[in-house]
Amino acid sequence: MTMNKSVRRVILLASLAAGIAGLAMAHHSYAAFDVTTEKVIVGSIKKFDWSNPHTWAWIDVPNEQGGVDTWGVEGMSPNYLARRGWSRTTLKPGDKLTVTIRPMKDGSKGGMWVTAKRPTGEILLMGGTITDP
Amino acid sequence: MHSPRQIVFGFLIASLALATSANAQSAGQRVVRKAPTAADWDAIAKLPDFTGVWEAGGGGGGGGGGGRAAAPAAAQAGTRGGAAPATGAPAARGGGRAGGRGGAGRGGPSLTPEYAAKAKATPPPAAEENLTANCLPPGLPGIMTQPYPYEFLLTPGQVTIISEAYTEVRHIYTDGRPLPEDPDPNFYGTSVGHWDGNTLVVDTVGFAQVPRGLNFPYSDKLKVTERFQLTDPDTMSIETTITDPLALTAPYSMGTRTLRRHRNWTIAEYICEENNRNGVDENGKAHINLANPEASPK
Numbered sequence: 001m002t003m004n005k006s007v008r009r010v011i012l013l014a015s016l017a018a019g020i021a022g023l024a025m026a027h028h029s030y031a032a033f034d035v036t037t038e039k040v041i042v043g044s045i046k047k048f049d050w051s052n053p054h055t056w057a058w059i060d061v062p063n064e065q066g067g068v069d070t071w072g073v074e075g076m077s078p079n080y081l082a083r084r085g086w087s088r089t090t091l092k093p094g095d096k097l098t099v100t101i102r103p104m105k106d107g108s109k110g111g112m113w114v115t116a117k118r119p120t121g122e123i124l125l126m127g128g129t130i131t132d133p
Numbered sequence: 134m135h136s137p138r139q140i141v142f143g144f145l146i147a148s149l150a151l152a153t154s155a156n157a158q159s160a161g162q163r164v165v166r167k168a169p170t171a172a173d174w175d176a177i178a179k180l181p182d183f184t185g186v187w188e189a190g191g192g193g194g195g196g197g198g199g200g201r202a203a204a205p206a207a208a209q210a211g212t213r214g215g216a217a218p219a220t221g222a223p224a225a226r227g228g229g230r231a232g233g234r235g236g237a238g239r240g241g242p243s244l245t246p247e248y249a250a251k252a253k254a255t256p257p258p259a260a261e262e263n264l265t266a267n268c269l270p271p272g273l274p275g276i277m278t279q280p281y282p283y284e285f286l287l288t289p290g291q292v293t294i295i296s297e298a299y300t301e302v303r304h305i306y307t308d309g310r311p312l313p314e315d316p317d318p319n320f321y322g323t324s325v326g327h328w329d330g331n332t333l334v335v336d337t338v339g340f341a342q343v344p345r346g347l348n349f350p351y352s353d354k355l356k357v358t359e360r361f362q363l364t365d366p367d368t369m370s371i372e373t374t375i376t377d378p379l380a381l382t383a384p385y386s387m388g389t390r391t392l393r394r395h396r397n398w399t400i401a402e403y404i405c406e407e408n409n410r411n412g413v414d415e416n417g418k419a420h421i422n423l424a425n426p427e428a429s430p431k
Binding site: 047049051058070082 | 280297407411419421429
């Protein structure tokens with residue numbers, strides 16, 4: 001079955017919106033994140049915490065000083081993600097990713113996962129439609 | 134003159150009488166359950182099939198909230214997304230706002246003058262003051278507006294609801310017992326239910342001032358009434374109404390939430406304390422701990 005690309009995108013966005021709203025209600029209000037803006041970080045997975053109440057993707061990002069900063073990106077919880085195609089091995093150490101986040105208000109190196117892209121072009125949303133009916 | 138044996142026997146009889154009396158007294162407080170019979174189980178088989186795992190999903194109705202919002206707005210769901218009662222814990226301190234944002238498009242609760250004054254005196258906590266960020270679970274009705282699944286279990290004399298979020302459990306007694314007159318206030322209250330045709334009607338009383346997703350001040354006379362029914366074989370509607378003779382001038386409808394059954398789902402573990410990096414400090418300020426990634430459990 002084929003689906004119009006824009007239609008699919010709308011569905012994905014709607015699912016993402018629902019997911020974000022749901023997570024906020026489930027646990028907290030995202031008050032520490034600046035939800036009015038987005039930031040893109042490029043790096044590789046250092047560690048992926050498949051844990052409650054949130055997953056955490058720890059991403060090593062090269063900095064301007066020639067070193068590496070580790071960014072913490074908060075994501076949806078395993079129970080939610082597992083019903084939407086994710087598993088604890090979806091992100092493995094060394095995986096290269098371009099991640100869009102809603103950054104921390106205080107400027108510290110972290111944020112909330114919005115979407116990510118692998119070098120292959122694969123998009124990694126944390127909303128998405130339920131894959132396990 | 135009685136023989137020692139007679140005296141001992143008399144003492145035993147007296148003790149037994151005392152013990153029986155104590156049991157009878159406690160029976161007034163606690164219902165002693167009989168072992169279920171085959172007929173009891175047969176009776177359950179004739180009830181609407183509520184069993185299994187259910188979830189509201191995106192746009193799942195009044196309490197579900199959020200599903201229709203655009204992404205940036207939805208990301209602020211704690212402050213404005215969805216139905217107000219669905220937000221985590223603004224009533225943690227008995228505060229809240231008069232009127233509120235209402236449930237599913239309704240006008241919000243109508244507060245008595247006394248409670249309107251209370252609402253005014255205690256400004257509504259900001260979204261970031263949500264104590265559930267510290268893994269404190271929400272009480273009723275907030276427990277029923279979570280975005281995660283619920284499992285329903287029907288056994289003789291009881292309906293049990295397991296909420297995946299925070300691994301919360303509700304016990305609804307359907308054995309005919311009355312609501313307690315002076316229950317200890319707690320998170321979920323004390324629930325009794327009865328079947329009105331194909332609708333499970335649940336009344337709950339006995340609420341402490343803890344996070345429960347209400348954005349207005351309420352008294353210890355708060356009562357929550359829920360009506361659960363199947364609207365098609367895999368769809369359940371839950372209509373929730375709140376009364377409070379001290380705080381509300383009229384019953385407050387939280388609207389109807391719709392759950393869908395997922396027959397191949399099981400409830401997942403959700404131990405909030407496992408790796409919680411979110412929190413709210415004593416001043417109500419939200420924070421996130423980004424230090425020491427290696428400290429997280431997995």
